[in-house]
Amino acid sequence: MSLGKRLKREREKKNWSQKYVADKLGITNTVLSNYERDYRDPDTDTLKKISDLYDVSTDYLLGRTEESAPKESIIKEDNSNFFFFDKEGLTEEEQELLEQSYNLMRERARKRAEARKKKK
Template sequence: MSLGSKIKKLRDREGIQQKDFAKKIGVSNVVLSRYESDERKPDYDTLQKIADYFEVTTDYLLGREEKKYPAWGDEAEFEDWVNDPTVDKFYKEFKESPEERKKALLAVWEILKTQNNNK
């Protein structure tokens, strides 16, 4: 899979429009379109912004490695988890929550993890 098709696939999966994603990584919509059609390659800084936004490695984007998420052991398991509608709903709601609510939720999560370890 080419760099451009990977960028487009990740963008589509994230549900972000081309113009909005272009703005987030600091390029014009036309430039992003050329990346996605493999007519142009991003410079290093832009490639890093793309990787950071999608939380993948630059090596994955460049085709140097198959694993997108280096911290996750089994990519198939990760894909199942990411595509779970409950996880998707939680992620979107969490991402849009105020910082105070995020901190509170993370504190609750730490408590739950501790309780689980005591069983």
């Protein structure tokens, strides 16, 4: 499926008008229409904004994956997968602080996801 078709499908899933999305992205309806009809491709910054607005990954929009999982999907993974780097140079206190920071981010992401579900 093309980028344009994915953009249109995601917009329609949310029942949003082209005008609404274009206003949110800071572009014109015509530009958005050109993206959705595959006449033009969005620049990198616009693609990131679209990804954030639709709550999908840029890989999904670009057709690199069929999973439209939100970017926060890493939060659902086990903590051990997150800390993949060598912690040898960190003190025990620094390691604990790093893990606490990660857990705080994870909790905030969970709360945002719950709030989005309640809005639907």
